[in-house]
Every structure is written in structure tokens, then in C-alpha cells.
Amino acid sequence: MTASSATGSVSITAAIAALPGPFQQRELARVDDTVVRVAQLAGAFPWHHHDEDELFLCWDGTIRLELADREPVILRPGELFVVPKGVRHRPVVDEVAHVLLIERPETVQFGN
Structure with missing residues (x-):
């Protein structure tokens, strides 16, 4: 399920309800050279890194982002x-x- 301004709106709530389980992602939209994805988190995800920046926007619940050599x-x-x-x-x-x-x-998803 993806959308852009040309095809209509996307319900984030519906996309979350359709996620099959923890750490599964769904692409919601593409904007220029970026993508907006939604994911369900449960427990601890493995340590990893990316060769690009990654923006996390908490939708619901509480997320602790643990960072190497920094405070969470x-x-x-x-x-x-x-x-x-x-x-x-x-x-x-x-x-x-x-x-x-x-x-x-x-x-x-699991980094570089």
C-alpha cells in the first residue's frame, strides 16, 4: 500500500492494523528521494547501522533508541x-x- 498526492491519502491507522507482526514494515509513500514507512516494534531490534540518516517518529507507545557510545x-x-x-x-x-x-x-532494515 503506497500513495502519493496523485493517488490519494493513506490511513496510517489502517496500515498499522494491517502489519503482520513485530518488526514488519510497510511502505506508505515516496517523497522525492525518501520513503515513509510504518513498522511495529516489540522487544529489542538487533544492533545495526546505516550509511544514511534515519528518522524515527513515534506514532504510539514508547520507544527507547539505544545508540552506541551515547545516552539512549x-x-x-x-x-x-x-x-x-x-x-x-x-x-x-x-x-x-x-x-x-x-x-x-x-x-x-537490518542495516549495512
């Missing part, structure tokens, strides 16, 4: 954080949470 960043609904390229990180949640990711289309 806590995100609550409506808060965002950009993980700079090359920084090892992992999202961790105690209860299911959902996140919007804004990144390049070629960004690999």
Missing part, C-alpha cells in the same frame, strides 16, 4: 529523532509501539 533517546507519541548515518543503534520497547520511518528507499 526516549521517544513518546509525536516525538522524533534522527539517527545520524554510521551510528550503531537499535530500537527497544517494553510494550508494542509503532513508528514512522523516513529514510531512503534503499535503506536496508
